[in-house]
């Protein structure tokens with residue numbers, strides 16, 4: 001599921017099932033929180049998060065099997081992880097989504113020049129998850145130019161969490 005799902009948008013992240021296995025094993029360390037969506041005994045979706053610093057938690061990864069997309073599973077997994085990081089005192093849930101394949105209008109641009117102006121007009125094709133993240137309440141908060149190679153940025157998105165509970169720190 002990981003290898004197939006990231007083939008287009010992030011082909012270098014999990015190119016093989018061996019690498020995917022390593023990613024899963026890393027995520028089983030005590031520092032990670034994970035939730036899976038299980039249907040008829042098979043994992044059809046997976047979301048993870050880990051503490052970054054202060055009140056910041058990083059969401060990584062999120063994947064839903066191709067044949068069950070568009071049914072609200074991605075949104076349900078985000079809601080689940082929000083609840084879990086809130087219990088840990090998180091205020092900011094942060095994530096990075098890269099464009100290695102020209103699926104956004106940031107691809108190929110020099111984002112060291114006027115990045116804030118460029119981010120005002122960010123657009124993505126449906127094949128890129130940016131629209132999903134905006135749909136489930138994340139906001140674009142920055143960009144890391146050339147993160148995956150020249151012209152291949154990582155877009156940073158964040159969501160406010162834990163406001164209702166207040167910080168426990």
Ligand SMILES: CC(C)(COP(=O)(O)OP(=O)(O)OC[C@H]1O[C@@H](n2cnc3c(N)ncnc32)[C@H](O)[C@@H]1OP(=O)(O)O)[C@@H](O)C(=O)NCCC(=O)NCCS
Pocket residue numbers: 005006009062063064065068069070071072073074075076096097098125126127128129130131132135136
């Ligand atoms: C992104 C992903 C997790 C979405 O999962 P999903 O279960 O299909 O999403 P949902 O059905 O919960 O969608 C929630 C909303 O976002 C919208 N949406 C989903 N994917 C979208 C996209 N790529 N662009 C724009 N909107 C999108 C849905 O239409 C839905 O809108 P609605 O609530 O108004 O009907 C899934 O497509 C996936 O696994 N992609 C490959 C891996 C990936 O890119 N992960 C993210 C890495 S940063």
